[in-house]
Amino acid sequence: DTAVSQTPKYLVTQMGNDKSIKCEQNLGHDTMYWYKQDSKKFLKIMFSYNNKELIINETVPNRFSPKSPDKAHLNLHINSLELGDSAVYFCASSQEAGKGFYGYTFGSGTRLTVV
């Protein structure tokens, strides 16, 4: 199936722990994103990579570190987790501007709960 896939789907962890979320897309897209959706359902961009290069880095605590080993993969590592990090994290992908932009395709999300 062509898609954006994220793992894990659910993540429950204690404050202070370090965790990672993985994302892979097989759509042939050039750009990948991490968005955070808070309890009020507001989607806010965190990072974006285009062909392994970081192009968007919003005001996010440096406990969050994205990594893109290749254009099909984008991972998110979070250090020293805090209660306020509890949210749903969505990965998304899109084509770059030169090839036309038709919006994002989202992954199924990772629900992170910090206790």
Next chain:
Amino acid sequence: QKEVEQNSGPLSVPEGAIASLNCTYSDRGSQSFFWYRQYSGKSPELIMSIYSNGDKEDGRFTAQLNKASQYVSLLIRDSQPSDSATYLCAVVYAGGYNKLIFGAGTRLAVHP
């Protein structure tokens, strides 16, 4: 001022009626606009895109864009209970990199 504003709802319409969802945005340079549908516990799903002023129709959905008024809307004709979801308006940030700025979403409830 929020960059993309939507009425949070809920917007309640009877089955078969037209649902009208509205969105305003602040960045005058934005050129591309999208509507996403998000069911509870699911990921956002793209349903419409619009790039030029006027109307764009796709099945029961019509997107409307007025760049002078910085206004985007989505009409859903013959609303069905399965249309009950949160509808997210998204605007491409004019600063580049295809950064999508989302509104907080309007919750639509279609009752039989």
